[in-house]
Amino acid sequence: MSTNALPTQSTDFPGWYGEVVRRADLAENSAVRGAMVIKPYGYAIWEAIQRALDHRIKATGHENFYFPLFVPASLLAQEGELVEGFAPEVAVVTEAGGKRLEEPLAVRPTSEALIWSTYARWVQSYRDLPLLYNQWANVVRWELRPRLFLRTSEFLWQEGHTAHETEAEAVAETLTILHDVYADTLENVLAIPVLRGRKSESERFPGAVETYTLEALMRDGKALQAATSHYLGQGFARTFDVHFTGRDGVEQHPYATSWGASTRLVGALVMAHGDDRGLRLPPLVAPQQVMIVPIYHETDQADVLHAAAAIRDELGAAGVRVRLDDRADYRPGFKFNEWELKGAPVRIELGSRDLAAGTVTVARRDTGEKHQIPLPRVGTEIGELLSDIQTSLFRVALHDQERRTLSNPDGYQEMIEYLREAGGFVAASWCGSGECEARVKDECSATIRCLPLVEQPERSNTCICCGREAAQSAVWAQAY
Amino acid sequence: MSTNALPTQSTDFPGWYGEVVRRADLAENSAVRGAMVIKPYGYAIWEAIQRALDHRIKATGHENFYFPLFVPASLLAQEGELVEGFAPEVAVVTEAGGKRLEEPLAVRPTSEALIWSTYARWVQSYRDLPLLYNQWANVVRWELRPRLFLRTSEFLWQEGHTAHETEAEAVAETLTILHDVYADTLENVLAIPVLRGRKSESERFPGAVETYTLEALMRDGKALQAATSHYLGQGFARTFDVHFTGRDGVEQHPYATSWGASTRLVGALVMAHGDDRGLRLPPLVAPQQVMIVPIYHETDQADVLHAAAAIRDELGAAGVRVRLDDRADYRPGFKFNEWELKGAPVRIELGSRDLAAGTVTVARRDTGEKHQIPLPRVGTEIGELLSDIQTSLFRVALHDQERRTLSNPDGYQEMIEYLREAGGFVAASWCGSGECEARVKDECSATIRCLPLVEQPERSNTCICCGREAAQSAVWAQAY
Numbered sequence: 001m002s003t004n005a006l007p008t009q010s011t012d013f014p015g016w017y018g019e020v021v022r023r024a025d026l027a028e029n030s031a032v033r034g035a036m037v038i039k040p041y042g043y044a045i046w047e048a049i050q051r052a053l054d055h056r057i058k059a060t061g062h063e064n065f066y067f068p069l070f071v072p073a074s075l076l077a078q079e080g081e082l083v084e085g086f087a088p089e090v091a092v093v094t095e096a097g098g099k100r101l102e103e104p105l106a107v108r109p110t111s112e113a114l115i116w117s118t119y120a121r122w123v124q125s126y127r128d129l130p131l132l133y134n135q136w137a138n139v140v141r142w143e144l145r146p147r148l149f150l151r152t153s154e155f156l157w158q159e160g161h162t163a164h165e166t167e168a169e170a171v172a173e174t175l176t177i178l179h180d181v182y183a184d185t186l187e188n189v190l191a192i193p194v195l196r197g198r199k200s201e202s203e204r205f206p207g208a209v210e211t212y213t214l215e216a217l218m219r220d221g222k223a224l225q226a227a228t229s230h231y232l233g234q235g236f237a238r239t240f241d242v243h244f245t246g247r248d249g250v251e252q253h254p255y256a257t258s259w260g261a262s263t264r265l266v267g268a269l270v271m272a273h274g275d276d277r278g279l280r281l282p283p284l285v286a287p288q289q290v291m292i293v294p295i296y297h298e299t300d301q302a303d304v305l306h307a308a309a310a311i312r313d314e315l316g317a318a319g320v321r322v323r324l325d326d327r328a329d330y331r332p333g334f335k336f337n338e339w340e341l342k343g344a345p346v347r348i349e350l351g352s353r354d355l356a357a358g359t360v361t362v363a364r365r366d367t368g369e370k371h372q373i374p375l376p377r378v379g380t381e382i383g384e385l386l387s388d389i390q391t392s393l394f395r396v397a398l399h400d401q402e403r404r405t406l407s408n409p410d411g412y413q414e415m416i417e418y419l420r421e422a423g424g425f426v427a428a429s430w431c432g433s434g435e436c437e438a439r440v441k442d443e444c445s446a447t448i449r450c451l452p453l454v455e456q457p458e459r460s461n462t463c464i465c466c467g468r469e470a471a472q473s474a475v476w477a478q479a480y
Numbered sequence: 481m482s483t484n485a486l487p488t489q490s491t492d493f494p495g496w497y498g499e500v501v502r503r504a505d506l507a508e509n510s511a512v513r514g515a516m517v518i519k520p521y522g523y524a525i526w527e528a529i530q531r532a533l534d535h536r537i538k539a540t541g542h543e544n545f546y547f548p549l550f551v552p553a554s555l556l557a558q559e560g561e562l563v564e565g566f567a568p569e570v571a572v573v574t575e576a577g578g579k580r581l582e583e584p585l586a587v588r589p590t591s592e593a594l595i596w597s598t599y600a601r602w603v604q605s606y607r608d609l610p611l612l613y614n615q616w617a618n619v620v621r622w623e624l625r626p627r628l629f630l631r632t633s634e635f636l637w638q639e640g641h642t643a644h645e646t647e648a649e650a651v652a653e654t655l656t657i658l659h660d661v662y663a664d665t666l667e668n669v670l671a672i673p674v675l676r677g678r679k680s681e682s683e684r685f686p687g688a689v690e691t692y693t694l695e696a697l698m699r700d701g702k703a704l705q706a707a708t709s710h711y712l713g714q715g716f717a718r719t720f721d722v723h724f725t726g727r728d729g730v731e732q733h734p735y736a737t738s739w740g741a742s743t744r745l746v747g748a749l750v751m752a753h754g755d756d757r758g759l760r761l762p763p764l765v766a767p768q769q770v771m772i773v774p775i776y777h778e779t780d781q782a783d784v785l786h787a788a789a790a791i792r793d794e795l796g797a798a799g800v801r802v803r804l805d806d807r808a809d810y811r812p813g814f815k816f817n818e819w820e821l822k823g824a825p826v827r828i829e830l831g832s833r834d835l836a837a838g839t840v841t842v843a844r845r846d847t848g849e850k851h852q853i854p855l856p857r858v859g860t861e862i863g864e865l866l867s868d869i870q871t872s873l874f875r876v877a878l879h880d881q882e883r884r885t886l887s888n889p890d891g892y893q894e895m896i897e898y899l900r901e902a903g904g905f906v907a908a909s910w911c912g913s914g915e916c917e918a919r920v921k922d923e924c925s926a927t928i929r930c931l932p933l934v935e936q937p938e939r940s941n942t943c944i945c946c947g948r949e950a951a952q953s954a955v956w957a958q959a960y
Binding site for chain 1: 510511512515516517518519520523524526527543544545546547548549550552555568569570571572573574575576577578584585587594597598607613618620622624633636809
């Protein structure tokens with residue numbers, strides 16, 4: 001680990017991000033441009049996110065399956081909007097088994113085409129519906145400006161693909177996923193508050209009738225799209241000739257949804273909670289929730305290590321992810337810095353003075369506060385502390401998001417200036433026209449992040465851009 | 481589900497296998513030759529296998545990470561034996577992002593090359609060792625004769641890649657994985673008894689100094705390689721220039737291992753336990769351990785369903801994976817057949833006559849036995865029954881393996897005839913020469929599955945093939 005200070009967030013946020021990802025051992029670039037190596041510490045965070053999502057995906061009635069990596073190019077080309085949306089990013093296999101292939105194979109950028117061409121065989125009657133399936137997979141979308149976790153040529157994700165008898169059921173599914181799977185994971189596990197909304201037409205998923213999104217605010221004032229859930233109507237069913245006999249005996253097409261969340265969420269964690277000392281991980285996703293750092297000299301080494309091991313065993317037995325950092329080659333100060341950089345929520349320091357007093361020193365990563373705990377109370381208090389850090393990180397992030405949200409700016413210029421400096425979210429009324437949307441993007445690179453599901457309480461009746469009548473609120477920001 | 485009878489194992493084992501995989505909803509072929517769709521029921525079995533392996537991989541001190549799907553062709557070509565072994569099976573990406581790539585990218589057939597080229601950056605000192613890492617990933621090996629689960633052009637697996645300071649440590653790692661991760665999972669979770677042994681030189685992994693293997697016997701008398709663990713020596717470290725400063729201050733190369741198990745294990749489960757009625761799943765990997773089938777008429781429907789739901793809730797609360805098959809459109813007999821085909825270990829039948837008597841009827845899938853259980857004892861007895869089915873399936877398979885193993889045949893001709901008919905394993909002494917090995921293969925398609933780690937008790941001193949002095953036992957069989 002380098003001992004140089006990190007760049008600060010306020011002076012160089014992108015530099016800070018890159019250094020934290022590298023030095024905290026989250027990920028690094030590989031020999032293939034744009035494809036990253038997810039290192040064990042970063043992967044353990046992803047595994048915690050996976051567990052949280054997978055649990056909720058199954059609790060809402062879905063099962064996992066697995067479809068192939070390769071999609072025949074002709075199949076991908078069948079869905080016009082889909083191929084148009086993804087063609088520039090597709091990687092193509094043209095040789096295999098020592099021969100040129102008769103038909104090139106696309107490496108999946110997303111799996112709607114392959115899955116819906118298969119659903120044609122799985123659906124005959126309304127009795128076969130709904131299909132409520134998900135897969136965990138890698139996908140490839142060629143990136144010209146890659147950035148670790150945020151935009152990579154290959155990433156890991158889950159993609160859900162469901163088929164329903166009625167439109168109402170499919171729309172309800174899309175919202176169940178948005179609220180009960182994604183928002184619940186983001187807010188209650190990753191401790192990241194999110195805006196829930198619909199995308200404007202220009203930002204919709206290729207082929208979607210409606211795209212729902214969760215938008216999170218990073219600590220540099222930029223937004224990050226955390227997860228999306230698409231209502232796809234009957235388009236894919238028509239393209240791939242999926243139909244069923246309904247309750248009324250009539251042949252009809254099912255209604256589709258798809259939804260995904262990816263390793264990008266690791267990047268969101270870094271940028272939503274990190275500070276100038278490094279990561280601050282919410283306990284529910286921290287690979288190590290508690291790090292014990294023993295402080296000893298040659299004379300008291302055995303006693304201190306023995307007591308530290310006892311605390312580790314007690315916490316471990318209580319289900320806490322705890323580690324004793326007993327590496328002999330490193331000094332305590334070095335270990336403090338390393339685990340602050342890596343964002344371990346709680347540090348326990350234990351030296352012979354503590355032992356004599358019957359206490360340990362506890363430092364929380366989120367606030368930096370230190371206090372003593374009597375040894376017999378370590379088990380109880382650490383549990384409470386972890387739970388407090390989890391809710392506190394969320395509260396702080398929510399407060400930050402509210403503080404950085406400019407609602408109903410006085411005029412268009414104020415909005416543009418706020419967005420240009422990446423001040424945060426701007427919530428204002430919008431007429432719904434693509435021209436106004438494009439004008440804002442031209443002037444300050446900000447896009448409509450979402451049309452919030454919950455309307456602003458005191459919304460103006462006129463569009464912030466053109467002054468015409470406004471039908472809805474929109475939330476703008478610069479975005480990752 | 482088709483209602484035609486399955487082909488029987490004794491008359492058409494391959495046909496039986498294909499039909500069971502298809503009708504039990506484990507997997508099906510996709511639009512891409514050799515790549516399969518793993519259906520939800522098959523994937524749930526794979527998830528149970530994954531959980532068992534992942535738990536043991538972590539319990540033995542390993543962490544997961546993730547390396548990219550694509551490997552620059554030049555990097556793959558650096559390791560001579562590796563590229564020679566895999567070149568005929570590699571799929572190659574030549575276009576991406578709308579352009580022809582300057583350097584083609586191989587889709588990983590295995591990840592030694594990419595990982596060891598990266599370990600060069602991760603290892604400087606003996607303090608950085610050992611590296612004990614694993615990844616869950618998809619790999620592609622082009623197959624000319626694909627077979628669902630057994631040989632597919634894309635499959636899912638875990639691949640471990642470790643680096644060690646000494647040869648002794650690396651060899652010990654290879655054996656820890658063989659015994660504590662793989663054999664423990666195979667025998668105590670999948671209920672499949674395995675022979676543990678080394679591969680002969682001709683069957684070793686490309687680049688390996690020693691390949692250890694687990695060999696299982698299928699119900700048609702053919703062997704299946706269930707998992708392998710390779711001691712790779714310093715070859716990869718030399719090729720990719722990985723070195724470290726040792727405790728003695730001298731620069732040296734670390735010692736490598738790699739090890740993998742794949743979705744092929746789902747095929748092994750089918751062929752090791754299945755019978756003429758379909759799958760017989762060990763409870764520890766069964767997606768549904770207990771199926772409740774209610775038997776009712778219009779008049780008693782509410783009472784029966786209510787009682788059935790209460791049993792489901794009680795078993796579910798006790799941690800049993802239980803489902804109530806209350807589909808109104810299907811008759812009980814149809815459900816019995818379907819869940820027998822799908823291998824659910826226990827079926828509970830519940831009708832109003834049972835209710836009046838205060839009992840349920842319980843049928844075990846492995847033996848077909850049926851008996852009554854008083855309602856208040858369902859919770860306890862089902863738990864014991866599941867545990868009994870788990871050990872019983874193992875015992876039956878072990879007995880079958882022993883019965884089908886011909887030890888020290890009277891002569892070469894007896895051995896060849898036994899192997900030609902796929903009678904099972906033949907254990908006999910071998911001189912160690914490739915000529916004898918090739919001769920057997922030519923005459924009856926059987927290969928040396930392993931040189932068992934535990935020697936035969938009464939081994940002949942002469943080679944069964946050539947009569948020369950024999951140094952060791954070998955186990956032969958036809959194999960998948």
